[in-house]
Amino acid sequence: MSAGAASDYGRTVSPPPGPRWEKLMGRRNLRVVFLSLYVIENTGIRLLASILRGDGVAVHEVYFKDWVTNRIRPPAEAELATLVEEILRLAPDLVGMSVRASWG
Numbered sequence: 001m002s003a004g005a006a007s008d009y010g011r012t013v014s015p016p017p018g019p020r021w022e023k024l025m026g027r028r029n030l031r032v033v034f035l036s037l038y039v040i041e042n043t044g045i046r047l048l049a050s051i052l053r054g055d056g057v058a059v060h061e062v063y064f065k066d067w068v069t070n071r072i073r074p075p076a077e078a079e080l081a082t083l084v085e086e087i088l089r090l091a092p093d094l095v096g097m098s099v100r101a102s103w104g
Contacts, residue, residue: 031058033092035083037099038067045098060090 034049036042040063049059064083065075075083087095 029058030094031060031090031092032094032096033060033062033087033090035062035064035087035095035097037097038065038072039063039098040066042098045096048096060092062086 032049032052034045036045042063045061049061052059062083065073065079
């Protein structure tokens with residue numbers, strides 16, 4: 001491994017991603033939650049989750065609401081409370097979030 005590189009589950013990452021990630025590296029009991037807002041067909045999250053699962057990481061995918069014909073309805077208070085409760089229940093070390101963007 002070169003100077004300034006870090007090991008990431010058998011792969012070399014250069015430069016290292018930073019001190020927060022370094023605390024998590026090498027932990028086999030790492031728990032990750034990927035949260036997708038308004039996109040059930042989120043290929044990026046599904047791909048990242050699959051890669052991490054292949055490395056033995058416990059990954060949970062949460063798909064919160066869906067985009068229907070350009071109508072994004074804000075979540076109700078009860079929906080937000082349920083989302084927060086679920087993430088707290090899962091007690092992740094890391095949360096990744098994806099938000100849909102529209103062009104016009």
